[in-house]
Amino acid sequence: MAANELERETTDVLRELVRFNTVNPPGNERAAIEFLARYLNDAGLETELLADDEDRPNLVADLAAAGAGDKGPTLCYLGHVDTVLADPSEWTHDPWSGDVVDGFLWGRGALDMKSQVAAEAVAAATLARGGWRPQSGCLKLVFVADEETGGDVGAQWLTKAHPDRTRCDMLLNEGAGDRFEFGGTRRYGVCCAEKGIFRFKLTARGVAGHASLPRTGENALLKLAPALQRIADAEPTFELTEAPAALLQGLGADPSNPAEALKQIAATDPRLLTLIEPMLGVTLTPTMAHASDKINVIPSRAYLKIDCRVPPGLGEDAARRRIESVLGEETGRLEIEFTEMVTGNASPINSPLMDAINRWVTTNDPDSETVPVILPGFSDSRWFREEFPDCVAYGFFPQRHMTLLETAPLVHSANERIDVRDLGFAAACYTDLARDLLG
Numbered sequence: 001m002a003a004n005e006l007e008r009e010t011t012d013v014l015r016e017l018v019r020f021n022t023v024n025p026p027g028n029e030r031a032a033i034e035f036l037a038r039y040l041n042d043a044g045l046e047t048e049l050l051a052d053d054e055d056r057p058n059l060v061a062d063l064a065a066a067g068a069g070d071k072g073p074t075l076c077y078l079g080h081v082d083t084v085l086a087d088p089s090e091w092t093h094d095p096w097s098g099d100v101v102d103g104f105l106w107g108r109g110a111l112d113m114k115s116q117v118a119a120e121a122v123a124a125a126t127l128a129r130g131g132w133r134p135q136s137g138c139l140k141l142v143f144v145a146d147e148e149t150g151g152d153v154g155a156q157w158l159t160k161a162h163p164d165r166t167r168c169d170m171l172l173n174e175g176a177g178d179r180f181e182f183g184g185t186r187r188y189g190v191c192c193a194e195k196g197i198f199r200f201k202l203t204a205r206g207v208a209g210h211a212s213l214p215r216t217g218e219n220a221l222l223k224l225a226p227a228l229q230r231i232a233d234a235e236p237t238f239e240l241t242e243a244p245a246a247l248l249q250g251l252g253a254d255p256s257n258p259a260e261a262l263k264q265i266a267a268t269d270p271r272l273l274t275l276i277e278p279m280l281g282v283t284l285t286p287t288m289a290h291a292s293d294k295i296n297v298i299p300s301r302a303y304l305k306i307d308c309r310v311p312p313g314l315g316e317d318a319a320r321r322r323i324e325s326v327l328g329e330e331t332g333r334l335e336i337e338f339t340e341m342v343t344g345n346a347s348p349i350n351s352p353l354m355d356a357i358n359r360w361v362t363t364n365d366p367d368s369e370t371v372p373v374i375l376p377g378f379s380d381s382r383w384f385r386e387e388f389p390d391c392v393a394y395g396f397f398p399q400r401h402m403t404l405l406e407t408a409p410l411v412h413s414a415n416e417r418i419d420v421r422d423l424g425f426a427a428a429c430y431t432d433l434a435r436d437l438l439g
């Protein structure tokens with residue numbers, strides 16, 4: 001199929017997907033998932049809906065090699081159809097219109113990640129309608145509900161409840177792929193790992209009193225002030241894992257000296273610093289605070305909630321080390337209670353899947369190169385790596401026309417939109433990778 005036909009069809013499918021309101025919570029993904037099942041079924045894929053919550057099913061679709069007992073590899077394209085919320089009053093175009101204006105398709109999910117779902121579906125449908133089947137192995141599509149709030153009825157549940165329907169050797173999901181320029185070279189990130197989440201509550205104790213007499217009692221809220229100031233002033237520390245080390249190297253910096261490497265990157269393009277620095281260590285971001293329930297009562301207890309992200313493979317120890325080094329002498333005066341702990345995981349940066357991505361990128365955008373990155377956030381790749389330890393899972397949705405610096409501020413934000421030329425670019429990539437890896 002010609003590139004412009006892939007672009008047109010992917011644009012049509014994405015427009016349909018954007019028009020299903022799948023804001024999570026509550027999600028209500030059934031209609032969008034059924035639409036995708038019909039579309040793939042019509043093209044010749046075998047489809048199955050699997051649900052823990054009947055209103056929120058997940059879809060598994062297979063295009064397998066002919067012949068029983070085939071032992072070839074399974075390549076899986078993964079995507080979630082739920083989105084975060086959107087406030088239409090902040091948008092130039094309605095977030096559920098799917099309008100195409102000046103070459104951009106607008107809507108919640110246009111980047112995260114109905115666009116990738118559409119490109120994956122169109123790639124598989126195009127291959128299937130053209131009569132292509134894997135020489136050996138299977139092309140599998142998994143479209144899930146419930147990613148934005150953690151996957152309880154989505155990928156987490158699906159991989160655990162139905163490992164035989166979701167097992168795969170290679171997986172492509174969200175996380176990277178938008179082009180960025182550095183030192184005059186175009187680069188495409190391939191996301192090899194996700195950071196872990198170690199959220200905690202930081203509590204100060206005091207003694208209640210009447211607010212009209214500030215020296216009565218002991219104000220717990222004021223005891224949090226030094227801790228907040230220390231977090232605001234903290235310099236980064238580094239716990240370098242495989243992918244970010246390779247990224248620094250790929251950008252011509254020395255991974256054995258991360259502080260110096262960051263300086264060098266900042267000198268070339270300071271905007272990249274905010275995206276790269278969090279990949280290199282533990283981060284602490286205070287996001288919520290609570291003290292007295294009444295304005296005229298001095299609080300006897302006050303707490304902060306802190307969103308702490310830890311490099312893949314590292315656990316509570318790494319989080320505690322960073323907390324103690326930032327809070328210093330305040331550590332002993334405050335209570336630390338972890339409320340969510342999820343260890344991040346990683347895939348090796350060298351693999352046949354990485355080789356295939358490299359081949360595709362250098363063929364389709366000559367003089368560009370790929371670099372491994374890690375996601376400071378979270379994605380469903382984590383559940384697949386945990387359930388299937390041999391599975392190599394990467395985030396890769398190639399975008400050539402919109403750059404990382406253009407897309408990053410639009411994700412989860414107002415006026416989310418995608419250049420429709422990138423829809424054709426990505427759909428071509430998924431079509432070609434399936435042929436390359438499965439024959």
Ligand SMILES: [Zn+2]
Pocket residue numbers: 080112113147174
């Ligand atoms: Zn997403």
